[in-house]
Amino acid sequence: MNEDRLAPDGLMLFDGVCHLCDGTVRTALRLDRDGVIRFTPLQSPYGRALARAHGLDPDTPESFLFLDHGRPLAKTAAIGALLRRLRAPWRWLAFVDRLPRKPMDAAYDWIATNRYRLLGKKDRCMVPTAEQRARFVLD
Structure with missing residues (x-):
């Protein structure tokens, strides 16, 4: 995989079978009227490659990744x-990342660890609508 595909900009790498993650993607799609955020599920070939390239286990993700100007953020x-x-x-609301990182990330970790138990898990990834499809990178 070439370097540009591993360091994209404005790409959310998410767990496609997680109800919480799916809700986050759907909300971002609705709020991002300019279409600047793109998405790829961890379950896609591209998502798996990106996850591995940035140190995230695609089979047991502990966070979503957002690639911001090529930097993987979690x-x-x-x-x-x-x-x-x-x-x-x-x-x-972006001030959230200016709050004390340790307690904020601890809260994030607790939610991420318990997300399937709290909100459930889907059998398969969401299927984007025809309008949304251009914002998803799958392979």
Whole structure:
């Protein structure tokens, strides 16, 4: 895989069978009216390659990744970077990554660890609509 495909910009790498992650993607799709955020599920060939290239186990992900100008960000930093891509007032919530990192990431870790138990797991990844398809990178 070439270097440009491993260091994209504005790409959210998410767990496609997680209800919480699916909800996050659907919300981002709705709020990102400019279409600057793209998505790839960990279950896709490209998602698996990206996850491995950035130290995330695609079979047991502990975070989503957001690639911001080629930098892989996780947890609270990823949330902040993703929010900065949205229009106001949503981008104003990006201050979350300026809060004390240790307790914020600890809360993130607890939710991530318990996400399937709390919200369930799907049998397969979401299928984007025809309008959404251009924003998904699958291979």
